[in-house]
Amino acid sequence: xxxxIIAIIVVAVLVIAVIVMYNAxxxxxxxxxxxxxxxxxxxxxxxxLIPNLVNAVKGYAKHExxxxxxxxxxxxxxxxxxxxxxxxxAAAENQFEAALKSLFAVAESYPQLRASENFQQLQAELTDTxxxxxxxxxxxxxxxxxxxxxxxxxxxxxxxxxxxxxxxxFFEVEDVxxxxxxxxxxx
Numbered sequence: 373x374x375x376x377i378i379a380i381i382v383v384a385v386l387v388i389a390v391i392v393m394y395n396a397x398x399x400x401x402x403x404x405x406x407x408x409x410x411x412x413x414x415x416x417x418x419x420x421l422i423p424n425l426v427n428a429v430k431g432y433a434k435h436e437x438x439x440x441x442x443x444x445x446x447x448x449x450x451x452x453x454x455x456x457x458x459x460x461x462a463a464a465e466n467q468f469e470a471a472l473k474s475l476f477a478v479a480e481s482y483p484q485l486r487a488s489e490n491f492q493q494l495q496a497e498l499t500d501t502x503x504x505x506x507x508x509x510x511x512x513x514x515x516x517x518x519x520x521x522x523x524x525x526x527x528x529x530x531x532x533x534x535x536x537x538x539x540x541x542f543f544e545v546e547d548v549x550x551x552x553x554x555x556x557x558x559x
Contacts, residue, residue, distance in 0.1 A: 407512035
């Protein structure tokens with residue numbers, strides 16, 4: 373073989389390798405975007421359920437207006453945070469989950485409310501949505517992990533840098549202690 377043919381083969385192999393790595397990065401980036409979209413869809417569903425749940429509880433617990441106010445504010449903050457990024461959304465979600473705990477603690481104090489078919493249905497839908505949100509978070513974090521690994525490992529890191537691929541933040545609970553802390557409601 374002549375040196376020209378060898379050089380052409382080497383260049384062709386390098387071009388193919390760049391194309392393969394670039395396409396893998398694009399596929400992984402799209403998976404991350406899809407996963408984030410799944411999270412926002414489930415969060416929207418949750419935000420739509422909350423006003424109905426609050427109204428169901430309000431009829432039984434009129435004197436618990438501060439709990440309803442906190443849930444409403446946390447819902448609004450969480451909705452606004454979605455356009456700000458993963459970190460801001462995660463922080464707002466942590467606040468929202470704490471407010472929901474308070475709402476359910478109030479509901480636990482009213483046996484008639486817990487027996488209400490409407491409340492049970494709303495609670496079941498919310499539980500289902502929470503499960504879907506957890507699954508969506510796991511999918512997003514797995515996709516973000518895969519993209520971040522490709523961006524950091526050789527030789528795809530050179531292609532990622534060349535084409536401006538950016539690492540993604542994980543969607544995680546920032547203060548585990550506050551989420552696991554039981555809610556106290558006293559009358």
